[in-house]
Amino acid sequence: xxxxxxxxxxxxxxxxxxxxxxxxxxxxxxxxxxxxxxxxxxxxxxxxxxxxxxxxxxxxxxxxxxxxxxxxxxxxxxxxxxxxxxxxxxxxxxxxxxxxxxxxxxxxxxxxxxxxxxxxxxxxxxxxxxxxxxxxxxxxxxxxxxxxxxxxxxxxxxxxxxxxxxxxxxxxxxxxxxxxx
Amino acid sequence: xxxxxxxxxxxxxxxxxxxxxxxxxxxxxxxxxxxxxxxxxxxxxxxxxxxxxxxxxxxxxxxxxxxxxxxxxxxxxxxxxxxxxxxxxxxxxxxxxxxxxxxxxxxxxxxxxxxxxxxxxxxxxxxxxxxxxxxxxxxxxxxxxxxxxxxxxxxxxxxxxxxxxxxxxxxxxxxxxxxxx
DNA sequence: GTCAAACGTTTATTATATTGAACAAATTGA
DNA sequence: TCAATTTGTTCAATATAATAAACGTTTGAC
Numbered sequence: 001x002x003x004x005x006x007x008x009x010x011x012x013x014x015x016x017x018x019x020x021x022x023x024x025x026x027x028x029x030x031x032x033x034x035x036x037x038x039x040x041x042x043x044x045x046x047x048x049x050x051x052x053x054x055x056x057x058x059x060x061x062x063x064x065x066x067x068x069x070x071x072x073x074x075x076x077x078x079x080x081x082x083x084x085x086x087x088x089x090x091x092x093x094x095x096x097x098x099x100x101x102x103x104x105x106x107x108x109x110x111x112x113x114x115x116x117x118x119x120x121x122x123x124x125x126x127x128x129x130x131x132x133x134x135x136x137x138x139x140x141x142x143x144x145x146x147x148x149x150x151x152x153x154x155x156x157x158x159x160x161x162x163x164x165x166x167x168x169x170x171x172x173x174x175x176x177x178x179x180x181x
Numbered sequence: 182x183x184x185x186x187x188x189x190x191x192x193x194x195x196x197x198x199x200x201x202x203x204x205x206x207x208x209x210x211x212x213x214x215x216x217x218x219x220x221x222x223x224x225x226x227x228x229x230x231x232x233x234x235x236x237x238x239x240x241x242x243x244x245x246x247x248x249x250x251x252x253x254x255x256x257x258x259x260x261x262x263x264x265x266x267x268x269x270x271x272x273x274x275x276x277x278x279x280x281x282x283x284x285x286x287x288x289x290x291x292x293x294x295x296x297x298x299x300x301x302x303x304x305x306x307x308x309x310x311x312x313x314x315x316x317x318x319x320x321x322x323x324x325x326x327x328x329x330x331x332x333x334x335x336x337x338x339x340x341x342x343x344x345x346x347x348x349x350x351x352x353x354x355x356x357x358x359x360x361x362x
Numbered sequence: 363g364t365c366a367a368a369c370g371t372t373t374a375t376t377a378t379a380t381t382g383a384a385c386a387a388a389t390t391g392a
Numbered sequence: 393t394c395a396a397t398t399t400g401t402t403c404a405a406t407a408t409a410a411t412a413a414a415c416g417t418t419t420g421a422c
Contacts, residue, residue, distance in 0.1 A: 003225055018370065028411055033370060040409050041226035042185055043379075056245040093308050093332035102283065102358045104308045108332065127274050127285045129354050131312040149287065151274035173310050175356040177283045178241070201399065209381055213400060221379055224409070 003047070005037040010054055011036075025053030025067065087098045088162075089114030103179030109135065109164035119159030126176040127153035133170025136163045184228070185219040187242065191235055192217075206234030267292030268345075284360030286351045290316065290345035300340035307357040308334035314351025317344045 011021055011032075018036070022029040027049055034040045042050070044058075045118070051061055087110040091102065111162040119138070130146045137144045138161040139154050145165070146152065154160065156176065192202055192213075199217070203210040207230055215221045216231070223231070225239075232242055268291040273284065300319070311327045318325045319342040320335050326346070327333065335341065337357065345351040 002205075006202050017368075019368075022314045029370080030412080031410055032208065032407085033372090037371085038392080039235055041224040043222040043224050043409070044228055045222035046410075051277070059240070062239040062243050081362075091330075093310055093334055102306060102308055102356050104310065105334065106310050106332065125283060127283055129274055129285065129287050131352065131354065149272075151272075151285065151287065153274055153283075153285070171312065173354040175285045177358055198398075200398080210382060210400080211382080211402080215379080218401085224379070227380075 002005070002038050003041070003166050004036045006064075007032075007050065009063070010056060014054060021050065022144045023053075025050045038176045048108050077123050086116070086158065087164075088115065103176040104171075105176075107162075107174060109133065109170040109172065111164055111167050113170075114163040115161050117161070119161050120156075121159050122156045124154070126156050126174060127151065128174030131171045132175055133164060133168050134166035135172055136165045137161070138163075183219050184222070185217045187245075188213075188231065189217045190239060191242070194335045202231065202234050204234075221306070237267075244333060250312045266295070269296065269343075284357040286353075286355045286357075288343075288355060290314065290343070290351040291355065292345055292348050292350065294351075295344040296342050298342070300342050301337075303337045304341050306334070307337045307355060308332065309353050309355030312354055314346035314349050316345045316351050316353055318342070319344075 010110075011018070016024075018032040019029040022032050025032075027046060031040075031042070031046065032050065035039055035042050035047075036109060051058060068077075084168075089108040091106045093106065129151045130148050132148055135146045137152055138159075140159055144152070162172065184287075192199070197205075197311065199213040200210040203213050212221075212223070213231065216223050228242075229239060233238060270289040270291075272287045274287065279324075310332045311329050313329055316327045316337060318327055318333055319340075320333075321339050321341075325333070343353065
C-alpha cells in the first residue's frame with residue numbers, strides 16, 4: 001500500500017481533518033494533502049512530524065496491514081508437513097498463512113537428537129517451552145537443562161543449540177519472530 | 182536511534198560499501214554518505230530505494246532494535262508468575278524481557294475451564310498448539326476441537342474463545358504478536 | 363436564500379534533498 | 393616504493409519537497 005493511502009487511512013480512522021493534523025504535527029495542510037495524493041514523497045523527517053501528530057511510530061506506520069482473514073485457522077497434527085531432520089521432527093503451525101508474524105513450531109526430539117555442534121545463529125528473537133522430556137539448551141557459552149514447563153527467551157543472533165539429553169522423546173514448542181520458516 | 186545510524190548499521194552488517202549499496206539501490210554514493218551522517222533527511226521514496234538494495238523492508242528497518250542481551254534467558258516452570266484466572270492458569274515465558282516481540286504463554290485449563298461467553302477480541306495475530314487434553318476453540322462462529330499436536334493460527338481481531346471440554350487438565354502453548362502481555 | 367466557517371486542492375515561492383564530479387585518505391598489488 | 397583502486401566526504405548544480413496564500417466546494421446557522 002502506498003504512503004498516501006496509509007496516511008489517509010490512519011488520519012480518517014481518528015476522524016481528524018488534514019488541517020487539524022497539520023496543526024498538531026507542525027506542518028502545513030498542503031503537505032498533508034500532497035502526501036495523501038502521492039504527489040510528493042515526504043522526507044523521513046516530515047513524515048515523522050506528521051506521525052507524531054497522530055500519534056503513531058514509524059515502525060507501526062510501516063508495519064500495520066489491512067487485516068485480512070487467513071483462509072485456514074486450525075491445523076490438525078496429522079496434516080502438518082514435517083520440516084525437520086537429524087532426529088528432530090518439526091511442524092510449523094499455520095504454514096501457508098498469509099502475512100504470518102509468528103513462527104510457531106512443534107518440535108519432537110528423538111533421544112540424543114541434536115541441532116548440531118555448528119551453533120545456530122540468525123536474526124530475530126525466539127522463545128519456547130518444553131512440554132515433554134528433557135532438553136539441553138546452549139546459548140553462547142551457557143548450558144541450560146530444561147524440563148517440562150521450563151521456558152527460554154533469547155535473541156537469535158546469539159549462537160544456540162538444542163539437544164535431547166534424556167532417554168525418551170522430548171517435545172518443544174518454540175516461537176520466533178520474525179518468522180524464519 | 183537516528184536514520185543514519187540505522188542505515189549504517191544495516192549496511193555494515195552486510196559488509197558492503199556505500200558505493201556498492203548506491204549501485205544496487207540506484208542512487209548516488211553521495212546520498213548514502215549524507216544520509217548516514219544525518220546531514221539530510223531522505224525522502225521516503227529514496228529511503229525505500231536504498232532499503233531495496235539491502236534488501237530490507239521499511240517495516241523491518243523501523244522495527245529492528247539494537248539487539249541487547251536479555252538479562253534472563255531461561256525460566257524455570259516453578260518461578261514463572263501465574264497470570265491466569267477462571268480455571269485457566271497462564272505463565273508468560275520471558276516475562277520482563279526487554280523489547281519482547283513475542284508473547285508465548287503456557288496455559289493450563291482445568292476441566293471445564295472457559296475464557297468466557299464474552300468472546301475475546303484484540304489486535305495482532307495468535308497461534309498455538311495443544312500439548313495435552315482437549316480444547317474447544319471457537320473463532321467467530323466456527324467451532325473447532327483440538328487434540329494434542331493440533332494447532333491454530335488466526336487474526337486476533339476475530340472474536341474467539343477457548344474451553345476445556347475434556348475431563349482432564351488441558352495444556353495449550355500459545356503465541357501472540359504483538360505481545361498482549 | 364445568504365453568510366461564515368471548514369474542508370481538500372492548487373499554485374508560486376522558498377527550503378531542502380539528490381546528483382555528478384572532484385577530493386583526500388586508506389588499501390591493494392606489483 | 394609506487395601506481396591503481398577503493399573508501400567516505402565535500403561542493404556546485406539541479407531536482408524535489410515544504411511552505412504560504414489563494415481557490416472552489418461543502419456544511420450548518422440564521
